Amino acid sequence: MSFSLPFKYITAEELAGWIKSKPSSELKELAVVDVRDSDFVGGNIVSAMNYPSDTFHATVDELVKKLANVPKVVFHCALSQARGPKAARIYAETRNHQLSNPSTAQEIYVLREGFSGFQAKYRHDPELIEKxxxxYHD
Known part of the structure; x- marks a missing residue:
């Protein structure tokens, strides 16, 4: 029996390219969901929505509705080893259950190396990292 993940991994470079290729007014094609909890302080990827992992089950229905027409959704936590992939899986399962015939196909990703890897490369770029x-990171 083989098991396939309901998401793909994306690198920091790929995500940075996607963000920079779109004017902020057009970021409706991409949503970044940061599932860090209290470790969300100290900076985030520009336009990321914080849906903390400790309350994710309670808010995932709302998130699925909010992102129903967004073609690409990227999840991450600090390292994207546990919270990020788990949230992406829960989100994918909830979306499949909630939207039996989604009007928009959606690709779900997990940011490899999470915010830690992303900020290590792009912390000085205000187009990619804010606040x-x-x-909190050194």
Whole structure:
């Protein structure tokens, strides 16, 4: 029996390219969902929505509705080893259950190396990272 994940992995470079290729007014094609909890302080990817993992089950229905017509959704946590992939799986399962015939096909991704990897490369780029405070990351 083989098991396939309901998401793909994306690198920091790929995500940075997607974000930079779209004017902020057109970011409706891409949603970034940050599932960090109290570790969300100290910076985030520009336009990321914070849906903390500790309350994710309670808010995932709302998130599925909110992102129903967004073609690409990227999940991440600090390292994207546990919380990010788990949230992406829960989101995919909820979306499949809620939207039996979705009007928009959606690709679901998990950011490889999470926010830690992303900020290490792009912390000085205001097009990619906002509210950055190195106190939380060094």
């Amino acid at each position: 950055f405070n190195k106190y």
